Amino acid sequence: MTDIQTRFEAAHAQSKLLSERPDNPTLLKIYGFYKQATAGDNTEKKPAFSDFVARAKWDAWTSRKGMSADDAKQGYIDLIESLR
Numbered sequence: 001m002t003d004i005q006t007r008f009e010a011a012h013a014q015s016k017l018l019s020e021r022p023d024n025p026t027l028l029k030i031y032g033f034y035k036q037a038t039a040g041d042n043t044e045k046k047p048a049f050s051d052f053v054a055r056a057k058w059d060a061w062t063s064r065k066g067m068s069a070d071d072a073k074q075g076y077i078d079l080i081e082s083l084r
Contacts, residue, residue: 008037008073011080018083024056029079032060037072041065 015030022030035042042061047054064072 004070004073004077007077011077014084015080018080022083026079026083028056028060030076031057032064033072033076033079035061036064036067037069037076040069 012034021027042058042065044058044061047058049055064075067075
């Protein structure tokens with residue numbers, strides 16, 4: 001296992017232990033980094049405009065399109081560490 005993968009998994013565990021729930025824009029950033037790091041570019045069908053939550057999550061993930069898995073993992077790690 002690579003160092004970045006180990007740090008990513010530790011940050012993911014830490015994300016569940018944050019003292020405060022992050023605001024919605026921050027949660028969407030976390031989601032976008034996580035999905036890009038674990039699944040790569042978004043190939044899912046765009047949700048209906050009326051499905052606000054799914055649409056926001058889809059947009060957050062799609063905004064990371066083209067980002068490498070390691071860069072997404074580092075972004076996730078940095079964001080979680082900034083919230084501690």
